[in-house]
Amino acid sequence: MTEFTIKTYDAKIHNIYLKGYVDEDMWINLVDKINEIKAADKDIEETNIGTLSLFGINCQSIRPSINIYLQTFGGYVYDMLSVYDEIHRLQDDYVVNIYCVGKVMSAGTIIMLAVDLEHRFAYANTTFMYHSLTSGSWGKVKELEENVEENKRLHKLMWNIYKENTGITPEKLDEIYKCKKDWYITAKDAIKYKIINKIV
Secondary structure (H helix, E strand, O other): OOOOOOOOOOOHHHEEEEEOOEOHHHHHHHHHHHHHHHHHHHHHHHHHHHHHHHOOOOHHHOOOEEEEEEEEOOEOHHHHHHHHHHHHHHOOOOEEEEEEEEEEEOHHHHHHHHOOHHHEEEOOOOEEEEOOOOOOOOOOHHHHHHHHHHHHHHHHHHHHHHHHHOOOOHHHHHHHHHHOOOEEEEHHHHHHOOOOOEEO
């Protein structure tokens, strides 16, 4: 009898923890972790490719899961967008789930929307917080005008991500913007607003 050996993906290294301030270090650590996962998975695929081909299975057709655990008060908008795009691209090769833990606020609420609703989850006591873009600037008048225009562009980009990926109405987003307030949401209400799929 012929014996076949199949190596399986290491579930432990498929967990990514994004915690703390959203900044350049968070993005760098995320990229490093993704590269580590891809290198380990490539070794497994190269080991399995011969055996699986005997059964007509293409290794590259298998999309393993990656679980991202997110906890943050927020951070810098440009780094937030870098993290968002990195997670979004990751879905070309993996099924990516995001688990919100404790607090997901400000920039964190954009990051979690990098995956589709069915892959967004939260622990029962997680608190979410939405608000409009916060910034400060100094310099000559022309420089200040340019900063205002850039902030408007970023604000519109963020609001479009919310509108396209949640059930939060444009009216509610406009209210947050006009009242300059922080809007806190429980995990239970996050389901109602289609921010998360379910509580785990």
